[in-house]
Amino acid sequence: MFLKRIELQGFKSFADKSIITFDSDVTGIVGPNGCGKSNINDAIRWVLGEQSVKSLRGGNSMSDIIFSGSAQRKAVNLAEVTLVFDNTKRFFDIAYDEVEITRRLRRQNSEAEYLINKTPCRLKDITDLVMDTGLGRDSLSIITQGNISSFAEAKPEERRALFEEAAGVAKYKKRKNVSLHKLKNTQDNLARLEDIILELERQVGPLKRQAKKAKQYIEYKEELSKIEINVIIDEIEGLQQQISELEQRRFDLDSQCAMHETTIQVQDVENEELRKEMLALDREVNQLQGDYSAAMEESNRLERRKVELNEKRKYALEHASSKERAKELKAMVEEAKFEYEDRRRRKSEMESNLALAKQQIAQLESDIGKARMELEGAQDMYQRLLNRRDVLNNLIKEPFNHQQGVRAVVAAKASLAGIEGVVSELLIPAANYENAISNALGGAMYHIVASDERAARGAIAFLKKNRSGRATFLPMSVLKPRFVNKEQRFVAEHCEGFLGCCDQFIECEERYRLLARALLGNVLVVDQLEHANELAKRLQYSYKIVTLDGDIVHRGGSMTGGTTRNATTPMNVQRELRQVKENLEGQYLKVSDLRSQFQALSSRKESQSTQMVQLRIALAQLDSVLQVKRGKYEGLLADYEQLAPQDREEEGEIQLADELVVAISEIHSRIDDLTTQMRTKRERRAAAGNEAERREQTIRVTRRELSALKQEMQNAEVAIAKAQTRLESAIERLNTDYEMTVEFALTQRSDIAMDGARERVRELRSLIAALGNVNLDAPAQFEEINGRYEFLSGQRQELQEASDKILKAIDEMDETMTRQFTEMFHKINKELDGVFKALFGGGRASLVMVDPDDVLNTGIDIDVQPPGKLVKNIRTFSGGEKALIAISVLFSILKARTMPLCVFDEVEAALDQANVERFAKYLSQFRGESQFIVVTHRPGTMEQCDALYGVTMQQDGVSTLLKVKLADAMEIIDKDEVKA
Numbered sequence: 001m002f003l004k005r006i007e008l009q010g011f012k013s014f015a016d017k018s019i020i021t022f023d024s025d026v027t028g029i030v031g032p033n034g035c036g037k038s039n040i041n042d043a044i045r046w047v048l049g050e051q052s053v054k055s056l057r058g059g060n061s062m063s064d065i066i067f068s069g070s071a072q073r074k075a076v077n078l079a080e081v082t083l084v085f086d087n088t089k090r091f092f093d094i095a096y097d098e099v100e101i102t103r104r105l106r107r108q109n110s111e112a113e114y115l116i117n118k119t120p121c122r123l124k125d126i127t128d129l130v131m132d133t134g135l136g137r138d139s140l141s142i143i144t145q146g147n148i149s150s151f152a153e154a155k156p157e158e159r160r161a162l163f164e165e166a167a168g169v170a171k172y173k174k175r176k177n178v179s180l181h182k183l184k185n186t187q188d189n190l191a192r193l194e195d196i197i198l199e200l201e202r203q204v205g206p207l208k209r210q211a212k213k214a215k216q217y218i219e220y221k222e223e224l225s226k227i228e229i230n231v232i233i234d235e236i237e238g239l240q241q242q243i244s245e246l247e248q249r250r251f252d253l254d255s256q257c258a259m260h261e262t263t264i265q266v267q268d269v270e271n272e273e274l275r276k277e278m279l280a281l282d283r284e285v286n287q288l289q290g291d292y293s294a295a296m297e298e299s300n301r302l303e304r305r306k307v308e309l310n311e312k313r314k315y316a317l318e319h320a321s322s323k324e325r326a327k328e329l330k331a332m333v334e335e336a337k338f339e340y341e342d343r344r345r346r347k348s349e350m351e352s353n354l355a356l357a358k359q360q361i362a363q364l365e366s367d368i369g370k371a372r373m374e375l376e377g378a379q380d381m382y383q384r385l386l387n388r389r390d391v392l393n394n395l396i397k398e399p400f401n402h403q404q405g406v407r408a409v410v411a412a413k414a415s416l417a418g419i420e421g422v423v424s425e426l427l428i429p430a431a432n433y434e435n436a437i438s439n440a441l442g443g444a445m446y447h448i449v450a451s452d453e454r455a456a457r458g459a460i461a462f463l464k465k466n467r468s469g470r471a472t473f474l475p476m477s478v479l480k481p482r483f484v485n486k487e488q489r490f491v492a493e494h495c496e497g498f499l500g501c502c503d504q505f506i507e508c509e510e511r512y513r514l515l516a517r518a519l520l521g522n523v524l525v526v527d528q529l530e531h532a533n534e535l536a537k538r539l540q541y542s543y544k545i546v547t548l549d550g551d552i553v554h555r556g557g558s559m560t561g562g563t564t565r566n567a568t569t570p571m572n573v574q575r576e577l578r579q580v581k582e583n584l585e586g587q588y589l590k591v592s593d594l595r596s597q598f599q600a601l602s603s604r605k606e607s608q609s610t611q612m613v614q615l616r617i618a619l620a621q622l623d624s625v626l627q628v629k630r631g632k633y634e635g636l637l638a639d640y641e642q643l644a645p646q647d648r649e650e651e652g653e654i655q656l657a658d659e660l661v662v663a664i665s666e667i668h669s670r671i672d673d674l675t676t677q678m679r680t681k682r683e684r685r686a687a688a689g690n691e692a693e694r695r696e697q698t699i700r701v702t703r704r705e706l707s708a709l710k711q712e713m714q715n716a717e718v719a720i721a722k723a724q725t726r727l728e729s730a731i732e733r734l735n736t737d738y739e740m741t742v743e744f745a746l747t748q749r750s751d752i753a754m755d756g757a758r759e760r761v762r763e764l765r766s767l768i769a770a771l772g773n774v775n776l777d778a779p780a781q782f783e784e785i786n787g788r789y790e791f792l793s794g795q796r797q798e799l800q801e802a803s804d805k806i807l808k809a810i811d812e813m814d815e816t817m818t819r820q821f822t823e824m825f826h827k828i829n830k831e832l833d834g835v836f837k838a839l840f841g842g843g844r845a846s847l848v849m850v851d852p853d854d855v856l857n858t859g860i861d862i863d864v865q866p867p868g869k870l871v872k873n874i875r876t877f878s879g880g881e882k883a884l885i886a887i888s889v890l891f892s893i894l895k896a897r898t899m900p901l902c903v904f905d906e907v908e909a910a911l912d913q914a915n916v917e918r919f920a921k922y923l924s925q926f927r928g929e930s931q932f933i934v935v936t937h938r939p940g941t942m943e944q945c946d947a948l949y950g951v952t953m954q955q956d957g958v959s960t961l962l963k964v965k966l967a968d969a970m971e972i973i974d975k976d977e978v979k980a
């Protein structure tokens with residue numbers, strides 16, 4: 001049996017669990033009116049998915065099908081019906097031999113539950129399972145009296161469903177509906193898509209143009225940046241070279257200026273000395289001139305007296321006695337001798353003076369040699385100090401040569417937000433505390449102070465991007481002051497050599513005071529290491545202590561000290577520079593002093609040399625005078641010796657005849673002396689005058705040169721400043737436009753020709769300017785919009801294809817349905833005439849398609865002619881005839897296709913006894929092919945049943961079931977009829 005069992009509970013009048021088991025082909029359900037027979041039919045339809053409450057003969061709500069109680073019985077809250085099918089013939093497309101379909105409904109939530117083989121499922125699963133098995137909603141499997149009568153009266157289109165169900169096209173129809181629904185959705189989506197695509201198309205065009213422009217711009221920019229980095233680097237290098245050359249030139253000019261100024265100063269000082277000397281010489285010459293005139297006067301006076309004396313002698317020689325003549329001659333010999341010896345004495349005097357002068361000159365030359373060496377040494381030292389000053393100045397200019405990261409950040413400071421500077425620039429140690437502070441700070445000296453953490457992050461990102469090394473940053477916003485607590489400070493203050501806390505010895509802007517406190521507030525300074533140890537001990541080694549020399553006693557007592565080979569920290573450099581500057585001043589004075597000494601010695605040597613020359617001249621002159629005097633003496637002596645011996649004076653001491661000779665000799669000696677002196681002084685005066693003039697000339701020339709040098713230096717300064725400004729702007733351009741340090745940019749340099757590059761830069765700039773406004777987001781926007789456009793176009797294509805596929809599938813389904821429907825229609829039609837004749841005992845009947853051209857929608861008309869009747873319009877037939885026509889169609893269908901189950905609910909009610917019997921007999925022909933459950937009142941029908949169930953309802957309004965024999969069934973009917 002196909003339907004093996006029905007189990008009902010709580011469904012309509014079946015309040016208690018009732019089971020109807022089917023074991024024969026034709027099962028009759030009998031019972032009095034209202035006992036609940038049709039409820040069984042309803043139960044079957046309900047389980048198979050009926051959703052219409054009306055067709056289940058309920059009110060407004062599905063919960064009307066739950067047993068609602070009676071006078072004696074309470075209502076129940078759950079209705080449950082299960083149909084158990086034999087599926088060995090696989091009427092259901094499911095791999096179970098037995099299929100159990102259950103439907104439940106709970107009153108409280110009106111919730112329906114569906115189960116297939118006790119597994120919960122959806123309603124759709126049940127309708128899908130049932131579809132086209134012949135058990136469908138519109139099939140003939142469940143036919144009521146109402147159906148039968150309405151079939152004949154129905155419009156042709158309404159009848160169509162029955163044939164569709166018979167033809168098994170319902171599933172196609174359903175699928176077609178789904179497909180049509182899908183098609184509609186697809187086409188709606190397509191329409192919506194079209195709108196969007198249209199809108200996107202409108203945007204894509206302009207965006208494409210903008211994106212092209214932006215790409216062009218980016219290309220130009222990239223090329224520009226590539227070339228411009230080279231151009232800027234080239235410019236920077238050129239400027240650096242220029243600046244370095246200019247600085248070298250300035251340095252040379254500066255040195256030359258200094259030399260010129262020194263020359264002028266020296267020449268001035270020396271000229272002053274010369275002028276003083278000349279003045280003194282003039283005075284002395286004047287004085288000597290006076291003395292000379294006086295001596296000449298005296299000499300003239302003495303000479304006149306001598307002439308008088310000689311006249312007297314001449315007379316005496318001519319007129320006096322031989323004795324007297326001898327006496328006179330003797331006096332003259334004595335005079336000549338005196339004069340001769342006087343000159344000889346003076347000569348030897350002069351010779352010793354000359355020797356002395358030579359000796360003095362030699363001494364002076366040696367002194368000059370020493371002074372020159374000393375001066376050269378001092379000048380050498382001065383030059384070395386100048387060089388050191390330049391080195392230190394350069395170090396100050398570029399203080400972070402060994403700190404790549406720090407150098408990079410400092411160089412790019414202008415383009416980095418919130419970078420304050422390096423600790424060593426912001427905190428300036430007081431004089432003499434440089435070593436202490438430098439060592440107390442240690443590496444922190446090179447930490448970079450940032451306004452806050454964000455600024456530090458920015459600078460770190462910059463270093464990373466440029467691969468410019470590392471640096472440590474101190475965000476000011478997180479700095480905390482450190483200090484020495486009061487008690488410890490008190491202890492320290494009473495300790496020998498304690499000077500204070502490091503931060504006290506810092507000069508800085510007020511806003512960096514916190515920085516000083518944070519870094520140095522807890523570091524103590526003492527004068528020397530011994531005191532540092534003592535203090536550390538007293539403070540229990542809890543503070544860092546630093547000495548003026550920079551030695552450190554760390555917390556805990558470890559010590560650091562000694563010297564560093566290259567201790568050029570920015571702070572030490574400042575200190576050394578200060579010292580070098582001080583030493584330079586001292587050295588300059590020393591050099592000037594030594595130069596003056598050297599000049600004085602040179603001048604003295606010169607003067608001694610002049611004097612020596614004069615002495616030599618005087619000596620030569622004296623020599624000739626000496627010869628004359630000697631000749632005169634020897635002549636007179638010969639004359640005297642020729643005198644007769646008796647006339648000669650007694651031998652003995654020769655007395656000078658007159659004091660006059662002595663005086664004359666003396667005055668001549670004096671005149672000679674004065675002359676020598678005057679000549680020496682005049683020579684010196686002339687030499688000094690010449691020297692002064694030469695020096696004046698030198699000063700004038702030097703001044704002219706100095707002014708030219710200063711002008712040139714000013715030009716160099718201006719050129720340096722200009723180059724410096726250009727360099728800064730080039731570096732800033734590199735920093736700002738390309739976010740690069742010079743060092744990093746150098747690594748990015750490529751090998752391009754610079755001449756063409758500059759031209760190309762200009763060209764690119766004008767090309768970029770010509771592009772006008774550029775939307776840099778355009779490529780991304782275009783990409784996005786175009787991506788969407790292409791994606792949606794693809795989707796449109798897919799939807800179009802899907803739509804085509806659906807249409808094709810619909811066409812195929814239409815074709816299948818048309819074919820199946822037509823085949824089934826003809827098959828049924830073929831059967832109908834025979835069935836009709838059998839049931840009506842003659843006549844003829846056929847089915848007609850109202851619109852054969854539209855098989856899929858055509859209504860179905862029935863063309864019948866019962867035997868002996870001419871009436872064709874079906875509506876004009878009697879109720880019984882109508883029922884019989886419908887039954888004819890029903891049986892034709894059953895003949896045309898096998899249906900596993902048919903439930904007939906009083907379909908033969910309107911037939912007369914003869915027709916009932918014909919109906920019943922005809923029905924029994926289908927035994928073995930279909931299972932029939934027949935609700936009936938008619939004995940004719942009952943007789944054809946293999947088994948009968950009697951349904952009764954007692955006073956409690958609850959239907960009960962029991963299997964009955966035909967006779968019992970008849971009895972029930974009889975009773976019923978009696979009641980009626």
Ligand SMILES: Nc1ncnc2c1ncn2[C@@H]1O[C@H](COP(=O)(O)OP(=O)(O)OP(=O)(O)O)[C@@H](O)[C@H]1O
Pocket residue numbers: 011012013031032033034035036037038039040064065066067068069957
């Ligand atoms: N929800 C419900 N709860 C309780 N009883 C119900 C419910 N729904 C219907 N009934 C009862 O079911 C009976 C109707 O059953 P049904 O129509 O199956 O009778 P029937 O045996 O087919 O009668 P007939 O021979 O006159 O056609 C009525 O007595 C009705 O009160």
